[in-house]
Amino acid sequence: MRIGIIGGGLAGLVAGYSLADAYDVVIFEQEPELGGLLSSYRNERYTIERFYHHFFSGDTTLMTLLDELGLSDEIIWLSGSTGSFTDGDIHPLTTPFEILRYPYLSIIDKARLGLFTKQASHMDMVPLDAITAHDFIISKLGERIYHSFFEPLLKSKFGQNADLVSAAWLISRVAIRSDRGVAGERLGYINGGFSVLIDRLSDAAQDKGCVIRTEVPVTSVVQVSVSPDPGWEINGEFFDMVIGTVSPRILQNLGVPGIPSIPYQGAACLTLALSRDVTGGIYWLNITDPAPYGAVVSHTNFAPFEWYGEHLVYLASYFSGDPDPSLQEKMLSDFCTKFSVDPKEVHWSRIAIDRDAGPLYLTGYMNNLTNPAVPGLYLAGMFSPENYPERSIEGSVKAALRVVEGIQNRE
Template sequence: MKICIIGGGLTGLAAAFRLAGSHEVDLVEKRDHLGGCLASYDRERYWIEKFYHHCFVGDDALLALIRELGIEDRLEWLKGTSGYYVEGKVYPLNTPLEIARYPFLTLGEKYRLAMLTLRAKKLDVDALDGVRARDYVLDNLGEGIYRSFFEPLLRSKFGERSGDVSAAWLISRIAIRSHRGLSGERLGYLNGGFQVLVDALGDWIGKHATFRLNDPVTVMGRTGDGWMVNGRHYDRVVSTIPPQELARISGIPLAPVPYQGAACMTLAIDRDVTDGVYWLNMRDPAPYGAVVSHTNFAPVDRYGERLVYLASYFTGELPPRHDRVMREDFCKRFGVREEEIRWQHMAVEPYAGPLYTTGYRERLPDYAQDGLFIAGMFSRPNYPERSMEGSVRAGYEAAELAGRM
């Protein structure tokens, strides 16, 4: 069969990896590069992701793909430390002593929080789909833990929609991040960045399929025996773009999926400003929800400079001058002089990921939709928390259906 895959992000690449060789495959991508949200900046001496990424020990499909591509030797397991920024101070929260010293939770609240972390993997997240995360925390852990720990996380991640997010998302996030030692979390990263994965997939697929870059899908419709996409005929179409975008292009009535956007600023500076912490959540209100110091995770000597992400999410339109507001706040809050910033890049993605509001599970779309196949961050393997693992699985599952029907 001749199959068109729309979208060159990780889901589209995974689908192409499964279909190319057995079928005639065209992968159509609107940008001039592959990777989607996994794409990287080329800094000449190194690659660095536009949006911070790491993987987890339980990512079976992703890790198997890395092995299959022959890049397992690039995979390394690093320590990911975390903490909170409160009232102008960094509080690491990794070792028992650091947690004991954290002054914004009582001893009883710390105990209840620790017990939730231990129980998270055993909880039925499907049963929590209709429960708001806010209500779950208030009912089970108390207001102190909600105000001091979870409310800032929800606010930074979902903004004005934070009150609508389900407890299923929150518990899933706790569970996936519970593989911790006494000093931090064990996280996976590729030496050379995840551009290594994108390149390996691109090299393999390119030998068995056709890439059509700089080719946004503008015209798409049925024919008697298949589909026309940008004037080319296909027997099958696998789309990895948001359903509402596919509906707009094709005219097929697909239920929209609530999405949020991400605006992620990458800065290069000469010194560490987060006291060795990799992932620093902002409890204090700020125009970004977290400061992610990449070079407190991956070794700084690989880059020759310290790399920091300022992570923010939005619904609707990105606030005006947001890049300038983020940079100015960061410099003031962390005592960074403007001349200390070597360079900066701002990546903005309006469809960065689904909003896991209550009732989302019932809105999960099937892969087969009105004669075509759809998969992406909105698919079941990415519920109730999106990940590279979920994107690979979604691509595989859609490809299996498209290739046999």
């Protein structure tokens, strides 16, 4: 039984690793580097993810996988501090004292916000899928709390579509991030970065017999038979089953039948290496002032500076359609101006752009969470049910394992 997997990101690798014991599995990845959005830049001293990542203490499926791969001892738990860049100033928002000092909310606003945050984990997400986060927060907490606290987060994640995102996404994010101490969120990372996981996973899959073809884009997917036994051709090569892990747009363009039409957005992430910390020790800084990026994520205010020997910062921007061709220059120029950085202090910079970085969680998104009724076709991507209301590394692992179970139960 031959299985072809489209995409060598985390979901594709987990599926390949889990199926290779019993099946003839081939993974097709168009890029030279495996991992998809979890892939990394590599230099002589260290690796660093092309897009920022961490995981949570409740991500038990991911941690089971890490244990199986012998990586449990490489898990480290770090504190993720937060803040806001508003009116040209950095406002820390991690500790209760810092939140109390935040000048853009009254004491009553802050008390209401604190109570609301505690209630988030008990809210029913189903009705929240039908209302925008914008309307829900304003109805519950008022415009001042929305514009001062929630709108910057939504804009940092969804850019121009911020006001259209479902309340289910926002409340899920608030709930999942409730594991906070006085130093900030408790977030998981891997000693040496997520390249350690991708390398270990791809090696383990290949040790089991999985074939991984990098720099081999899929150009055609054709259903050659339906019943009694399904059959497919990927790039003219026969497979009994196909697992799609890339975006619906790509699968549709390849001619794969039964793919739901789910809107995606792109992401541009500019990584900078600097001589010094410029965000006051804060890990995640939402930008409320006008800027060509929505957040500044100072990686070395999260992972130890000693691993890298230089300060690493991400500038994150989300977009629909095609990105501005001069986006990198605009992001770098704006950042240097806002944070008083001399361009000579930038050791290096690289931009990663993915047009299909993730779904747009618009209202009614739950209606799209259906598996295609196409024999021999399985989907495990960021548009899968496991990644809603909040996409995550955990969700990608769960989506892959659901597909694996479906294939195994089919026999």
